[in-house]
Each structure stands twice: as structure tokens, then as C-alpha cells.
Amino acid sequence: MTTGPLQDERVLVIGRGGGIAHAVAVAARDAGARVIAAGRDRRTLADAYAGEPGISTETVDLTDEATIAAIGTRLGSVDHVVSTASARARGSLADLDRDAVRLSFDTKVIGPLMLAKHLGPRISEAGSFTLFSGVAAAKIAVGTLAVAITNGAADVLARSLALELAPIRVNAISPGVIDTGAWDALGEQGKADYFADIRARNPARRIGTADDIANAVLFAMTSTFLTGVTLHIDGGEPLT
Template sequence: MNTSLEHRTVLVIGRGSGIARAVALATRDAGAQVIAAGRNAEALAVAYAGEPGITTETVDITDDASIIGLGERLGRLDHIVSTASARARGRLPDLTRDAVRTSLDTKVIGPLMLAKHLGPRINEGGSFVLFSGVAAFKIAVGTLAVAITNGAADTLTRSLALELAPIRVNAISPGVIDTGAWDALGEKGKAEMFSDQSERNPARRIGTTEDIADAVLFAMTSTFLTGITLAVDGGEALT
């Protein structure tokens, strides 16, 4: 498989850290011209300062006008990757309508509107990569809203693969990945959680952002792959 993205333009939506950053850097290193876009333009500009081949843009995927404006500024694209999410964790009594709505708006409706407004701008041979998550496959108490959001993202992926054909549409479903998302547990809590997860996970380790970036590159460059959710979770869903 040819993983080169030379002479391709790739839009990566998300923050300037974690998975989004790993995807942007890996895509750039594969030869693409990368546009990193998100709501906080200042933070993105700082995050990618001094990174050749990566420019930054502003977009709020919960706002159709913002998406349309981005499309008008960028013109034609080859690949779009949306890593944006807004997790609504907690047990049923703790969930609020606003939190669940924001989760769905960011990870499901947002990508749907990206496909509507930017899909026609994707060049022949291009693709669209969404993000799901292991919670859709491994149901657990405390991740109800995350699970239904990710499940909807999986369904959206398959539906868009038909609607946008021959533009390919795939999703990446990460397991536990070592990003700043777990820092809120504190150093000790994070270490204990990672240790426990590594013991139960068939891969016997925690995932890295590079693992996910590699999967995104595969999804973008595998020209016979569409409508698929790639589980990059170390087998977590099996436990």
C-alpha cells in the first residue's frame, strides 16, 4: 500500500494536542499539505508554530455558517479528518440534556454537516475519516452518552459511505489512548488506571496517539476501504 500523501491537501479538525496533533504531523510527514482547524484559532497557531507544511484555520463544526465559510476559504480538498468530540461521561442520574446534545452535535451532527457542506469539495480519490470509540462496543455503566454518541458515529460512517460514494468514508475507534484526556485523574490515578487497563487489555499496553495516526493514514490511503469502523483498541472490546 502506498502511504504517500504527496500533493494532497488534508483538513484535520480538532485541538492542537493529543490525537489531532499526531494525525496532523503524521499526515504532513506523509507528504500532505495540512490545514489544522478548530474553534480556538490562537491556540492552534501556537501549537503548530514552526511546523512546516501545516497551516491553521478556524471552524466550529456545530455551526453551519462556520463550516460553509471554511469551505469557501479552502476550496478543494483531498481528505478530511474530524477528531472533534465533547464527552458526556457519567451515570444516567448525572447526565444533562445539554451535555448529551453537545456530545451528539460535536461528534455526529457536526461531521454530518461537514459532509454536506465540504463533501462536494473533496477531490476524486479522496476520503473522509470520522472518529467513534470503544464505548460503542463495550457497554459499561458511566459511559451511556459516550456509547450512544459513538454508536451514532458508526452508523453515520456507513451511511455517508453510500451517500458520498465514490468518496470513501471510514471511522477510527480508539481504545484507551495516552493523551491529556486522562490527566484529570491525577498522576497516581492515571498510573493506576493505565496499569489496570494494561493488565486486562489483550495487547498488554496502553495505546499511543501514533497508533491512532497510523490508522488514520491507513484509512486515507487504502483505496478499497470504505464504510468501515477500524477498532484500534488493543482488543479492549473483547474484555
């Protein structure tokens, strides 16, 4: 029988039913894990994973601490927790909405902090907690101020939790421009033009994929001497 590096381990993946979260959940399942995919809309998640054996669904809202505590109680124990959830607050300084900035922090920083509070005691000592940062923290640009400071806070959170939760390992993943639905709002031509510009400038000369990020998450989960680190999976974009 073929076994994988996460054989029979329980992995909780928080996020939407598509894009990066879906790729992470499937990759963990294919590595032998029993995966629980969780998000605010369990019905949507159930539809997204309907054809994926070995992946069950749960409900959690990272802006609601009570639901975080509740999922911990329901699951009992886990080996790895991955939080991919985000709520972007894009725009230049004059256009930023206070509530949007708060939601960005609440989803990507405070939410994972509460996950650590309530699920940390339920993660096995050989397990891990992986959260998400992003390239905007490493490459400052007008129009991404709120995204940058949210991601920067997530980086610091990962390092802080690596001490607080030790020996549980805590790391962050910092994706660059990844081809997911996140860019669909630009329109077909706008997205194509943006991708062409990024592709021409970054050293990897391509746009990232959800599988690129999923592979990095698997590395973070299975590398037993890696903690307090942000893995930059961005094609070298900050260098340009």
C-alpha cells in the first residue's frame, strides 16, 4: 500500500472551496491526510469537495471567535492547521475604507491568532500551524497599503506563535501573483494585461499556480526543523 508523508494525520484547511484552499486540501489528502475543509459556508464547501473522497467539511468564521472555539470542540484534536482565508482592502490611502481595513486584519491576523488560541492546545506536538502572508509586505507599492500592513502583521504573528506554541511548528506562506479567481474582477483583458506585465518582469517569467502554493504548504507541514519562517513563493517578484 502506498503511503504519504501525512499518512493518517488530520489536517484542517480553512478557506474558500476553490483556488489555493482547494489545492492545499487536495494535496494534503493525496499525501495521506484526513482533511477537514472549513469555511463560513459549509454547503458551498460541500459542493466544492463533492467529488473528493477523504475530504470532509466544517463551518468556521474567522471573524467570530465563538465559531473558532466551537470547531475546536467538535474536532477534538488535529495534527495540522492551515489558514488561507483573506479579505483584501485594496486602494490608495485616500480611498481606503476603515471597515474594509478592519476586516482584512480580522480575517488574516486576528482570526489566525484566535485559531492558535483555541486549536493550539489541540494540535499534536509534532504538528504544525501554517498561516498566510503575501508579497505586498515585501514589495511596497501604492494601492496595496492595507494589504501590505496586514501581510506584514501575519509575518510577525507566525514568528511570535512559533515561540508561543512550541514545539508545534508555525510558519507563513507568502504567495506572489497566483492565477486564481482573485484577479477576475479586473476583467478578462485587464487580467491578461496584468499577468503579462508581471510575467515579463519577475525572474521566474511566469505566473504562479495554486499547486505552487499547495506544494509549499506541504513542505511547511512536513519539514520538522522549519518554524518561525515565511516562505516566499512569489517568482522573485520583490526583486523587480
